[in-house]
Structure formats: structure tokens, C-alpha cells
Amino acid sequence: GAVVSQHPSWVICKSGTSVKIECRSLDFQATTMFWYRQFPKQSLMLMATSNEGSKATYEQGVEKDKFLINHASLTLSTLTVTSAHPEDSSFYICSAREMENYGYTFGSGTRLTVV
Amino acid sequence: KQEVTQIPAALSVPEGENLVLNCSFTDSAIYNLQWFRQDPGKGLTSLLLIQSSQREQTSGRLNASLDKSSGRSTLYIAASQPGDSATYLCAVLLGSFQKLVFGTGTRLLVSP
16 A cells, blocks of 8 residues: 655754654655644644645645745655744644545654754 | 544543444535544554445444435444554545545543
């Protein structure tokens, strides 16, 4: 089945620095990938839709200058948290699907801790 | 606006019990519905996908049903095992090119 690989699985960074998270579709091409954020004991909240070769679409309330998304190839999307602050600490997950009628496959998630 | 609710929010059962998790959605015009499992600190694992034209899907001890008209889906787990302990999430897709809307989740604990 379809596999989505996400790296790193966890990262600790200092306030003010930037962190990049990668999401790769390993055995299929994905023109669209999705980035979610999850707070403890809460469900997933969609942050943005990553579109290959074009600008990402951000959900209301998500700062596009803070959460930079690059979808430069059909198998890779990156999320960069810029000038990270402790309130950005969260669990970030990406997803994609292999074909239109298929279900979505999720990455293993990245635990970001900003100190 | 589509809202997805899951009941119960938490469930604790002894091993071997059959159980039912509920998912309800406010807009019946969905494209499909997907059930996921999430272990603590991990990503999501897809369990079952039900297209809007389908009534149910089965995989091993899992059976998911869909009633679009009433805005409901149920996930039935037979002969529960401690390894089934996780959070279960349902999500609906409103259109082929639209985004998933997630439910609030059910935290399941199966004790030996």
C-alpha cells in the first residue's frame, strides 16, 4: 500500500530558530499533500494544502509567513516553522493519497518542542 | 459547516468484548468516510474506507457501516484485544478534491 514518510520524528529547537519537516510519498506521486497540527488529546486540525508547483493554500488563522510550505516535486513537501516559539510546540502530521478514490495515508508525525 | 462528532469520547472494556464506536456528521453530502487508528505519539493508520455509495466495509475483526441519510457511521470491533487500545478517529471527505474533516476521537482502552 501507499507509504508516506515523515522526518524527523521529533525535534527540539531553541526559540527564534527555524525547523524544517519533510513529507515524502515513497511509492506514489502526490500532486497534493496536507499538513495537520495536533495538540495533546485533541483531534487533527488542517493547517494547509500543499500543491505541487504552486503556492500552498492555508486555512483560516494559519500564518503563511510562519509556516512555509514548499512542494517542489511530486514526492516531497516540506513545512518550515520559522522563528519558532514555545507556542508552536505541537505534533505535526502530513498526509497524501495515491489516487482519487483511495483513502488518505498519513506520515508518522513530527513532535516539535520549542524551548 | 461540516461537524463530525464521535461518541463515546473514551471507552474502557475488558478483553474479549465486542464494541461499537459511533461517528456522526452534520452534512450528509460526503464523498467518503475513513476510520483511522492513532497510537500515542504516532501518526494515523487507516483502518477502513467507505465510499459514499457503500453501506459497509470489513477488515478482519473490524466492520464499519455508513448511513449517509442519517449522517452516521459505526465501527464495530469484535473480540477486542489489549492491542486494540488506541484513539480511533473518523473523518469525512466532502468532495473528491476537498479536505478531510476529522471527528473528535474515541480513546479506547482494552484491559487484559
